[in-house]
Amino acid sequence: MGSIHFESRSNEWGTPQALFDKLNSEFDFTLDPCATDENAKCKRHFTVKDNGLAKSWEGERVFMNPPYGRQIRHWIKKAFEEKGATVVCLIPARTDTRYWHDYCMQADEIRLIKVRLKFGDSKNSAPFPSAIVIFKERTGSSIFRSVNS
Numbered sequence: 001m002g003s004i005h006f007e008s009r010s011n012e013w014g015t016p017q018a019l020f021d022k023l024n025s026e027f028d029f030t031l032d033p034c035a036t037d038e039n040a041k042c043k044r045h046f047t048v049k050d051n052g053l054a055k056s057w058e059g060e061r062v063f064m065n066p067p068y069g070r071q072i073r074h075w076i077k078k079a080f081e082e083k084g085a086t087v088v089c090l091i092p093a094r095t096d097t098r099y100w101h102d103y104c105m106q107a108d109e110i111r112l113i114k115v116r117l118k119f120g121d122s123k124n125s126a127p128f129p130s131a132i133v134i135f136k137e138r139t140g141s142s143i144f145r146s147v148n149s
Contacts, residue, residue, distance in 0.1 A: 014039055014119050015039075015041060015063075015065045015090060015119070016117050016119060019090070019117065020041050020063065023063065023088055023132065024041075024063070027061050027063070027086065027088055028061055029041065029042050029061050029062065029063040029088070030042060030044055030060045030061045030062070031044050031045065031046075031057060031060040031061070031062045031063070032044070032045040032046070032062075032063050032064070032065075033045070033046045033052030033053075033055065033057060033062060033064055034046070034052055034064055034065060034066045034067065034075065035047060036048075041063055041065075042063060044060075052078075053074055053075070053078055056082075057078075057082045057085040057087065058082070058083060058084040058085055059084055059085065060085045060086075061085070061086050061088075062079070062082075062085055062086065062087040062088065063088050063090075064079055064087055064088065064089045064090070065089075065090040065091075066089070066091065068091070068092055072091065072092075072099065073097075073098070073099035075089075076089065076091065076099045076100075076103045076104065076133075077099065077102075077103055079103070079133075079135050080102075080103040080106065080107075080135055082135070085135075086134070086135070086136040087134070087135045087136075088132060088133075088134050089132065089133040089134070089135070090130060090131075090132055091104075091130065091131060091133060092126075092128045092129070092130060092131070093112060093113075093128070093129040093130055093131040094128070104131075104133045107133045107134055107135050108134050108135060108136050109132075109133075109134040110131055110132070110133050110134070111131060111132040111133075111134070112129070112131050113129065113130045113131060113132065116128070116129060116130070117130050
């Protein structure tokens with residue numbers, strides 16, 4: 001099942017620590033379902049071998065920076081459908097994709113990031129804009145706002 005988690009090395013985008021710290025202070029994350037043992041942001045995490053898509057996230061406060069390849073839609077669908085969990089997703093702001101319209105537009109909150117993030121040890125900014133998409137108990141409406149990283 002590894003191909004669903006990480007299609008290639010280029011799909012792994014290490015989360016900027018300052019951004020994670022800011023979000024963690026707000027949400028107090030308990031699970032990172034898309035991690036390696038080396039880059040996990042939470043003590044409890046799932047690796048490719050664990051297959052986070054097949055595990056329950058119920059009762060967790062989840063930080064999810066999924067692989068950014070074609071399989072991202074599976075992770076966004078899981079975040080949208082997972083019951084009893086708050087899931088905070090760091091994803092590309094790809095508003096022209098089907099998964100964005102099927103799932104992200106039904107999120108409780110979307111935070112657009114004003115700057116292009118620098119992932120991992122990269123010296124350059126990402127070639128795409130990013131967003132924080134938050135799924136929690138449905139309130140019936142979405143909130144859009146811009147944030148600085």
